[in-house]
Amino acid sequence: MVSFWARQALLPAGWAADVLIEADAAGTITAVRPGAAPGTARRLGLVVPGMPNLHSHSFQRAMAGRAERRSATKDSFWTWREAMYAVVARMNPDRAEAVAAQMQMECLERGYTHLCEFHYLHHGPDGTPYAAREEMGLRQIAAAARTGMGLTLLPSLYRHGGIFGADPVPGQRPFLHDLDVYMTMMADLGRHTGPLVSLGFAPHSLRAVTPEMLAAIAAVPGLPIHIHLAEQQREVAECQAATGQSPAAWMLANGFSGPRWVFIHATHLDDAEVAGLASSGAVAGLCPQTEASLGDGIFRLPEWRGRLGIGSDSQVCLDPAQELRQLETSQRLKLEARAVATSEASPHPARKLFDAALAGGTQASGAAIGGLATGLRCDWVELDTTNADLLGLEGDAALDAWVFGPGRGVVKSVAVAGRVLVEAGQHIQARGIREGYIKAMREIWA
Ligand SMILES: [Zn+2]
Known part of the structure; x- marks a missing residue:
C-alpha cells in the first residue's frame, strides 16, 4: 500500500x-x-x-519542429504529410521504441499520465511486415513499461489511400493491413494487456477504410473506437464528392457514433453535425497545438455541448496546459473575446477545460482513470x-x-498507479531514456 x-x-x-x-x-x-x-x-x-493524452502518433516526435520550411507548393497538412512519410522510411522497431519512450517521458514531466497511442506505423519502410505482425505495437507497450505511463494502444486499420477504396500511395505501405490480418493482430496484442495497458480500435479515417470494415469493428463490443474525422477541408470535399455527405454526416447517418466513438479533429462540422455528434455521447478528440501547426481550422467550442479531450498528435507540444491554453485562445482570436470557455457557474476557463478534458480523455481511454476517487488508478x-x-x-x-x-x-x-515517476520536474529514468532517443535521432537523421 x-x-x-x-x-x-x-x-x-x-x-x-x-x-x-x-x-x-x-x-x-x-x-x-x-x-x-x-x-x-x-x-x-x-x-x-493526471490528464489523459487522447491522441498521439509517438514516432512523429522525431520530426516535431523539423517540417516548417517553405516549399515550392503552398505548404499545408498535405506537404507536411510528405515530410512525415520521409521519417517513416527511416524507422525501425528499436528507433520507434526509443522515440516513443522519450515522447512519453516528456508527457509525464508535463502532467499527462495516460496515453492513447493511435498506432499506424506497423511495417518496415517498404511495407514488409516484421516477423511478428504486432512487433511495432509491442514496442509501444515496451516504451510504456519503461516510462511507467498508462497506455491505451490503438492499432490502426489502414487499407486504402482515399475515400472508400482508392489505392494507397507508396508512402503509406508501412501502414497497411487487410481486415482479417488486422483482427488477428488485435487478438495477439490483447495477450499483452494488463493494469496499465489496454486496447482500442482505430480505423484510421474514411480515407483509409471501407464501410464494411467500420461495421466489422463496431460489431466487436467493448473497446473504444478512435477515428480521424474532419481535419482538413479537402478530405471533407472528397467525402462529399464520393458519398454526397461530409465525413461527420456520413458517420451519423450510418450509425457510427455514440459513447464508444472518439472523433479526432472534429474540426469542420456544420450545425447539425455538431449537435448530432455531441448528443450521441461521442468524444471530440482535439489537438489544438497540432491543429494550429498544420493549419487545420478552429474547433467550434462554444457550440459544442458534448464531451471533449486533448491530444498531442504530431508532438509539437507535449504539455496539457499548453493544449488547454491553445483551445481557449484560438476562440479568443476568432471571437474577439476573453474567457470563452466559462459559465456563471464555472468562471475559470482553465478549470472548466481541465474538467472537460479529464472526463473526455478518460472516456476515450476506456481505462479506470480520471480522478482522485476510490476504485480509480492513482494518477x-x-x-x-x-x-x-x-x-x-x-x-x-x-x-x-x-x-x-x-x-x-x-x-x-x-x-x-501510485508510483512516483517524476521528481523535481524530471523523470526518474530521464538519463537513459534521453540517451536512447539521441542515438535513435542520430540514426534517423544521419
Ligand atoms: Zn492523428
Missing part, C-alpha cells in the same frame, strides 16, 4: 484540503479522506488528477506552489496560472 497527503487536491466534488489518498499494491485508490492528518504519508502541495500531478508564477494562488486560480501564465517548471512530481 502507498499513501499520499495533499495540502489541497482537486477531487470529483471540487477542491478539498488536507486530503489523504491511499492506494493498493496494484495502484488502485482504496481511500480518499479530506481533512485528514498526514501521518506517515508522503506530503504533497497542490494536487490534480496525480503535483503543481509547485513555490514556483513564482503560482505563489499565493490556490485552487482554480492556480490552474489558471498553470494554463495561461508564462511559467515553466510548474509540474513538480507525477505519479501513475
Whole structure:
C-alpha cells in the first residue's frame, strides 16, 4: 500500500484540503479522506488528477519542429504529410521504441499520465511486415513499461489511400493491413494487456477504410473506437464528392457514433453535425497545438455541448496546459473575446477545460482513470506552489496560472498507479531514456 497527503487536491466534488489518498499494491485508490492528518504519508502541495493524452502518433516526435520550411507548393497538412512519410522510411522497431519512450517521458514531466497511442506505423519502410505482425505495437507497450505511463494502444486499420477504396500511395505501405490480418493482430496484442495497458480500435479515417470494415469493428463490443474525422477541408470535399455527405454526416447517418466513438479533429462540422455528434455521447478528440501547426481550422467550442479531450498528435507540444491554453485562445482570436470557455457557474476557463478534458480523455481511454476517487488508478500531478508564477494562488486560480501564465517548471512530481515517476520536474529514468532517443535521432537523421 502507498499513501499520499495533499495540502489541497482537486477531487470529483471540487477542491478539498488536507486530503489523504491511499492506494493498493496494484495502484488502485482504496481511500480518499479530506481533512485528514498526514501521518506517515508522503506530503504533497497542490494536487490534480493526471490528464489523459487522447491522441498521439509517438514516432512523429522525431520530426516535431523539423517540417516548417517553405516549399515550392503552398505548404499545408498535405506537404507536411510528405515530410512525415520521409521519417517513416527511416524507422525501425528499436528507433520507434526509443522515440516513443522519450515522447512519453516528456508527457509525464508535463502532467499527462495516460496515453492513447493511435498506432499506424506497423511495417518496415517498404511495407514488409516484421516477423511478428504486432512487433511495432509491442514496442509501444515496451516504451510504456519503461516510462511507467498508462497506455491505451490503438492499432490502426489502414487499407486504402482515399475515400472508400482508392489505392494507397507508396508512402503509406508501412501502414497497411487487410481486415482479417488486422483482427488477428488485435487478438495477439490483447495477450499483452494488463493494469496499465489496454486496447482500442482505430480505423484510421474514411480515407483509409471501407464501410464494411467500420461495421466489422463496431460489431466487436467493448473497446473504444478512435477515428480521424474532419481535419482538413479537402478530405471533407472528397467525402462529399464520393458519398454526397461530409465525413461527420456520413458517420451519423450510418450509425457510427455514440459513447464508444472518439472523433479526432472534429474540426469542420456544420450545425447539425455538431449537435448530432455531441448528443450521441461521442468524444471530440482535439489537438489544438497540432491543429494550429498544420493549419487545420478552429474547433467550434462554444457550440459544442458534448464531451471533449486533448491530444498531442504530431508532438509539437507535449504539455496539457499548453493544449488547454491553445483551445481557449484560438476562440479568443476568432471571437474577439476573453474567457470563452466559462459559465456563471464555472468562471475559470482553465478549470472548466481541465474538467472537460479529464472526463473526455478518460472516456476515450476506456481505462479506470480520471480522478482522485476510490476504485480509480492513482494518477496525480503535483503543481509547485513555490514556483513564482503560482505563489499565493490556490485552487482554480492556480490552474489558471498553470494554463495561461508564462511559467515553466510548474509540474513538480507525477505519479501513475501510485508510483512516483517524476521528481523535481524530471523523470526518474530521464538519463537513459534521453540517451536512447539521441542515438535513435542520430540514426534517423544521419
Ligand atoms: Zn492523428
